[in-house]
Amino acid sequence: MVCEFCEILERKSGKEQILFEDQDVVIAVRDSVLTPGQITVFPKKHVPILETVEDSILKRCAVLVNKVSMAVFESFGSGGTNILVKNGLGAGQIMPHFGIEIIPRQEGDGLELAWDGNPLAEDEQELTLHLLQEAFASLNRPDEVKPEEKKVLKQKKGEDNYLVKSQRRIP
Ligand SMILES: [Zn+2]
Numbered sequence: 803m804v805c806e807f808c809e810i811l812e813r814k815s816g817k818e819q820i821l822f823e824d825q826d827v828v829i830a831v832r833d834s835v836l837t838p839g840q841i842t843v844f845p846k847k848h849v850p851i852l853e854t855v856e857d858s859i860l861k862r863c864a865v866l867v868n869k870v871s872m873a874v875f876e877s878f879g880s881g882g883t884n885i886l887v888k889n890g891l892g893a894g895q896i897m898p899h900f901g902i903e904i905i906p907r908q909e910g911d912g913l914e915l916a917w918d919g920n921p922l923a924e925d926e927q928e929l930t931l932h933l934l935q936e937a938f939a940s941l942n943r944p945d946e947v948k949p950e951e952k953k954v955l956k957q958k959k960g961e962d963n964y965l966v967k968s969q970r971r972i973p
Pocket of ligand 1: 805806807808809847848849899
């Protein structure tokens with residue numbers, strides 16, 4: 803499978819798609835978009851999913867996403883933006899290269915990205931909170947996950963979890 807992001811970096815399409823790049827991160831306009839003005843921010847390194855992106859790169863991505871979002875408001879007069887990550891196969895990620903989509907929105911543009919939540923039963927809510935508290939505690943400091951801690955998390959979850967599946971994909 804060809805990685806579209808790596809191809810953009812190698813400029814294989816022959817079209818100008820890169821809006822900005824520094825040593826680690828790229829901002830690009832894609833061939834196929836949900837709404838005009840959609841922009842993608844992605845790390846130059848071919849890393850499959852969020853959990854494999856270094857924290858410093860992730861922070862850089864977040865700062866650039868915010869700038870792009872502001873630029874989209876300026877350039878397209880957007881009424882809002884959706885910031886979207888398809889993280890892992892279960893989330894509909896097709897291309898195994900992490901990226902963040904900035905999708906300009908207008909009221910009544912017909913794009914259905916909204917969803918209604920289903921109310922959780924009280925015991926389900928307690929269980930969810932309990933499970934997440936355990937996972938967070940095992941990370942020590944969830945605001946700054948070190949690479950070695952990420953590895954431990956992966957090993958604990960076993961061979962069949964989405965992290966392992968998503969990382970095994972080629973390229
Ligand atoms: Zn790639």
